[in-house]
Amino acid sequence: MIPVVLGTTFIIYAAVYALPGDPVQSLAGPDRAVSPAAAAALRSHYHLDSSLLVQYGHYLSGLLHGDFGIDFGDVPVSSLIAAGWPVTVRLALTTWVIQAVAGTGLGVLAAVRAGRFPDLAVLGGSTLILAVPYFVTAYVAQIVFGDRLGWFPVSGVDAGWPRSYLLPALCLALLGVPEVARLTRAAVLENLGAEFVDTAVAKGAGRIRVLVRHVLRPSLIPIVSMLGLTLGTLLSGTILIEGIFNLPGLGYQTFQGVQQHNGPVVVGISTLLVLTFLFINLVVDVLYVVIDPRIRLD
Amino acid sequence: ALTGCGADGVGRAAPGPDGGSFSIGVPAWYVAHLTPGRAGKSSVADAIWTPLTRIDDRGRAVGAVAQSVRSSDLRHWTIELRHGWTFHNGEPVTARSFADAWNAAAYGPNAMPYGYLFSDIQGYTDLNPLKGKPKRTTLSGVRAVDAHTLKVTLSRPLSVFPYTLTSTVFAPMPKTAFKDLAGFDRLPIGNGPYEVAAPGIKPGVQQLTLRRYDGYAGPEGSAARITVKSYQDDATAFTSFQSGAVDVALASGSRLAQARRTDADDVALSTAGGVVYLGFPLWDKRFRDRRVRQAFSLAINRHAVTRSLLQGLASPAAGIAPDTVTGGGQRACADCRYDPTRARRLLSEAGGWHGRLTLWTQADPAMQTVLEAVLNQLRTNLGITSITLEAQPTDQLYPNLSAHKADGPFLLYMGASYPALYAQAQQLFTTGSGTNTTGYRSGTFTSLLDRAAAARTTPRITALTRRAERTALDDLPLAPLYHPVTGAVHGPDLTGVHLDFLGDVQLARISVR
Amino acid sequence: MTSLLSAPEAASASSALEPVPANGPLRSLLRRPRFVFSAFVVVLLCAVAAGPGFFAGWFGHGDPHACDLDHSGHGPTAGHPFGYDIQGCDLYSNVIHGTRDSLGIGLLTTAVTLVTAVVLGCLAGYFGGLLDLLISRLMDVFFGFPVLIGMIVVLETFSVHSVTSVSLVLALFSWPVLTRIMRSSVLTVRDLDYVVAARELGAGHLRILVRHVIPNAIAPVAVLTSMSIGGVITAEASLTFLGVGLRAPAVSWGVQLNTAQQYFTDHLGLLLFPSLFLSLAVLGFVLLGDCLRDAFDPRLR
Amino acid sequence: MTPSPRPSPPSPGPLTALPAYDADAPALAVDDLRVEFPAARGRRTSTVVDGASFQVTAGQTLAVVGESGSGKSMTARTALGILPAGAAVRSGSVRVHGVDLLTLDERRLRTVRGRHVAMVFQDALVALNPVIPVGRQIAEVFQVHGRAGRRAAARHAVDLLDRVRIPDAARRAGHYPHQFSGGMRQRVVIAMALALTPQVLIADEPTTALDVTVQAQILALLQELQDEHRLALVLVSHDLAVVAQSADHVAVMYAGQVVESAPGYELYRRPAHPYTRALLDAVPRRGRRGHPLATLPGAPPDPARPADGCRFRPRCPLARAQCATPPPVHNVGAQHTSSCHRWQEVTGS
Amino acid sequence: MTAEPHSTPVLDVRDLVKRHPAGNRPLARRGGHQITAVDGVDLTLRHGETLGLVGESGSGKSSLARLLTAVDRPTSGEITVLGRRLDLLRGRRLREMRRNIQLVFQDPYTSLDPRMTVYDIVREPLLIHREVTPRADHRARVAELLELVGLSPDHASRRPHEFSGGQRQRIGIARALALQPGILVCDEPVSALDVSVQAQIVNLFTALRSELGISYIFIAHDLAVVEHVADRIAVMRRGRIVETGTVADIYDRPQHPYTQELLASSPDLEPALRGRAVPDPGYEWLR
């Protein structure tokens, strides 16, 4: 744990440090050049003038006192995270649930009807979804469902959960649904012919029961891994969607942090994400054993 | 349906006996900071702050809080303040308020990004030493003589000083501000037509409510309440406007064109007081020959770019400022035409083109699209086949340019910080100016501009600056391409939506029907 | 020693063994229309990528760089079946020429990712222990790492926006996903009886991995891989959107789609045609992956 | 059976409600069943069950013996309509009390399976879901037929495990299949099949992995069910001793066909098919240590290239030209039939 | 073969214990319940000898077999194979040792890789231990092995799921025989075979033993078969070996009550076959 966190924070700090470009310039606005004196003042204020190790050491010592640093507007990173995290989590979870339900559902459907219409429809749908970048889909969805049809708010979180989150979540889910669906399809196909499925049929179990308990359950390992991963990536990878739908989540903060080369912001957020990932992956690993008792993890 | 839901932030303009309320969508950076030295110029800052001077409708600097701004030598200025101005908390606006605010903004350790605008004032360098802690905390050139008199000493004569004072960066701050600058930044107490309603800006909250300040000494704002919503993405702001979530939104590019086509009445346009130009890296020996630069400039079909690519939302440029700017709009550039034959000839006279050509610009989709068009035209008209495009975020691009690392022409936008040709010329061409990206230096230009700075009447300043501009464009360190048009879209129940010379909506003038 | 095993009854045997059609599912594949279709699409796309000039010239205007702003955004006309893009260039030849970079990025990224994922996933899943710990935590770091910074740092440090660098960067941030999936399925397979049986025969780790574990564990990864080619091509568009991907005058579908995003309300064709080609590529690879999966599924043979 | 406190047969249920139901018809009658793996990828069609017929009445035991690979399991699975992927039923019928299962729709079939007709699969490990505790797998039978709630089902499952002599059944019910020994798994599968006291039980080699003491107990359990509930049992087995002990009737399969069918004692005394004889001869017998066991030379025919005429012909020492025509079914004795042209010679010798 | 049969021990087991973790819930497996599958077994197998292992279902026979072939690691105890401590061997040494001691798995199907053809399955040991058969002969050798266990070489291109239970079992046997191991541990190798094929396999084992001096541990439930193949018999119950002895000892003078029960429960075919002559394999009866 500790080494992972230390290593991560350092790597990310170093990466931010290594970002080409001048943070001070980005502070001053797009079409201005900053006078050297003002630049020097800004640098020393944000410790940008010291070497990487000194900066990092400074950050760490702050961390030890529970200080996560400040952004370039002198706002504490902890309050940025406190403000952005709930939004991001809501968006990610909403998306994730949509992905999980739609993905596995469609996947099972495609597998059961392999080679026939539902399978081909899922395939076709996936293909189309994959062929349009999701930011394009998002803009289109915003115009169509938000503006023309008015089903969802176009942007922002004023309408609260779930209304404000549904449309962005749907757009984001589009990315993962094909993957989950195809993965499910493959896994289900793998187990569909297993002998124990025949046993279940011989018991007189219904279709759904056979599918869910006897086919899907043993196929869950890759699906669960995937879903665990997507939950994590959703938490960290919503920058574009948050921007397009104007959600005040962590994505925007990260993006700004990166643009402004603000180590503490980026590191603070990333560390949170790494920890989340550690946790999710730990849970997933435990789930492996629950799902398939034959697996042993040492 | 006009339901009164301004308070919870959803939607529509609502008229009322008190002036009603409306909402506006703005880029996120408008409301990232609200302290004068941090905020930069934006319509929100304009609503909260009123500096000493303002630009009137004819582009002149006239007094706002200031009664008069006078100088005999253009270095020593005396500013008389009007009476009766108060901050939103009732504290009177005095000369001290200005002096303190300026000192705070210019003081290095406060790390105000716009502090550099004070660099013309005497003592600025003491507050911003290149190394170590500053020994002083106040600008030696600023002195509050009495409550309503401010004396300012500049480090050089500057006839356009009253213009520079129009920036909200030069706004005053009340005493409470200095106790907690960070807190003040989020919930400032200003002296403008609108006051910021609590809780101000907060991480995670994307809207800001402005309430009309009834004790305002200037022309009163017409709406009683304005909801400012911040957007991370302009396209989203526009779509939100279309869906009715906000009443006013800024727009540009194809969205603006679309809005103009469909609903011209509710679109406010303004030619920005700036120029998009193709700068040449004068440090690169391939661009030392003027004929090469001429060839490049002549090879670009400005009309095609503005008409087809930009859908008319720009005007071809032959100078560095449009006619909306005092002194702008003259055909200063002889080579800003489209003449591919001559271009080709000039290039071959200069020895032809050798090697790879890289065109630079900032990482901005609109600029990149234009640069691509430029690239295609250079390829077609000059026969240069090996061209690549390099787009960098500004924080990389500007340092690269000032370090002379860019090895090809660059497409950039330069906006005047106040609407005078002088400002443009000064920023673009003076030796040592941070925005002189081409590294241009010319004795003739410098002396002309210095004379302009020392001139006493506006026509004189303009004439001299125009000569300077022509001199510079004869040398062609950069080829002006076009003056972009920016715009705002608004709902049918709003009137008085105007854009100022920098393309900002003036909130105080918008009224709700 | 072998005397007995060539006992009388066995004598006739050696001749009786038919030549085993060793792992040769190709023939049966060729009989499936789906396979033929997908193989055709993939081969065609590869051909287009290899020699775009030939295909681009079909309608007489093959130069993607011959542009005239006066035609900006115009619809299809004779000789320009797809119309013009926003720069007034022939859209058809642009899309055709875009195949090379897009497909290149898709294939290269996918190949690098796949190899990394299989190798690391096997190491982590099969050997477990410290190795697993190391690889897993490394993945966690990569997952939490803001992809954006990573991409910007790496791409700007290379300071080239070439197919190779973009591919490598995309691969750098996509391997952990596949690796974890691979690891999970290796975990399920590694203690199955037939793997134990192979170990009992004295097989070394490499053989067990290559012959038993990988073939039985690869399915999920293969499925994702066949899709990721499409995903990568669109991811490249996102990179361009963020300003760190390929950029003009490089022509790729990603670059085109990114431009289209600004104009699609006015010029739908800008979005439509590159997407169409991209769909075709995705479909081709996904179907191909499907067929291969079926071909290697023992039960469906 | 404890878990289903019902009176003796015929048990009411979905099956009895069907119009074709006939309580007096044989509990299970398989007629002219033909199962194929259709040609695929350069492989010929292989007919793995080729016109098999047999029947069993309620309360009786039919043993099916035969060469490994002769289609016994395939026949058994077909009877429940559970074919492996790729297999197809070409002809024939499987009637349970007159109801043809092969023509029942999936929904009806479901109510019959597990409830009226149950099956013990041959390979116990692969027949059990590896990721579900065995107790729950057994309990599921009660649940799918709505015969018990979750808890009651779990209790019944433990009872059943106990009845098939799994020690410490209550704790073991929570274990997963891979934690059981071969024989235990087999007993789990049996328990599952017996759960609802079906009318017909098709047991595919149910006792192969059991030691003789447990085997005896299981056989006794089955016997008890037969006596009490008139269970019809189809017992696929290789163990001729077990068959001798428990079968009322024996069907001998060879290459997808039933070549001989006889009452148990009769088959052993008077086999009327050369294959049956060979089988009996191959039984290891006491006191013959050191002698090699009798084996049958040659190999069974490939189901993809069946010889015409008598299938056994290539391996049969009695084969004559006459054997190239398909042998008719000869009545050898009371309920004793044989498909051998020369059955008299076999019995006569 | 050189060595005097039945003299030198090839396999020696001392106080072998195997416990399986056996919690009900997968997460609580550590520290939870344990099942002692093998509980202090001592065993010796001599060169060329066949040791029959019979016993109650669940008594730990398979667990023992897996320990003897180093498929599982013992919880404690020593296993000496051909003079070397099997339980201490690791890596390369162990792999080489495996050539000498092979296991026929109890569950034939799960021990066959579903994606491999039978040809590849049976050939795999030859590829692993290249010294056994030159590569060029592999095809012939595989065909020969298949024929030996009564499978048609035509089936070589099929995959395991296309076989019947008995056929699968024979694939496993063919694979184990491929290396001509010195010791063959067979876990119910003939349970799914009909008597005629069973006879063929049993004869094969017997023949291999006399020709090659293979030593067997032969686990079975069919006491008649065990009697036929085994020299000595060990009876297992609840993880322990309760009785060992020669065939005659066990069958005629069983000491342990469990053994007696076992013999008593054994179904007897003799009454049914009474009066039938014991045939020669030559089918005299048909002539």
Ligand SMILES: Nc1ncnc2c1ncn2[C@@H]1O[C@H](COP(=O)(O)OP(=O)(O)OP(=O)(O)O)[C@@H](O)[C@H]1O
């Ligand atoms: N999927 C398949 N494809 C082709 N042939 C198959 C398939 N499954 C089984 N067979 C063949 O069908 C025949 C009958 O198999 P079945 O399992 O019914 O035999 P069995 O009588 O039960 O034998 P055993 O006693 O060995 O279990 C065998 O020859 C087998 O090879």
Ligand SMILES: Nc1ncnc2c1ncn2[C@@H]1O[C@H](COP(=O)(O)OP(=O)(O)OP(=O)(O)O)[C@@H](O)[C@H]1O
């Ligand atoms: N992986 C395991 N986890 C937990 N318990 C196990 C495991 N493998 C076997 N056991 C238990 O160990 C005991 C002995 O099992 P083993 O398979 O050795 O019996 P066996 O003598 O081979 O029985 P059978 O004749 O039924 O195959 C059984 O109680 C079984 O449940």
Ligand SMILES: [Mg+2]
């Ligand atoms: Mg069978």
Ligand SMILES: [Mg+2]
């Ligand atoms: Mg066992």
Ligand code: NI
């Ligand atoms: Ni409203």
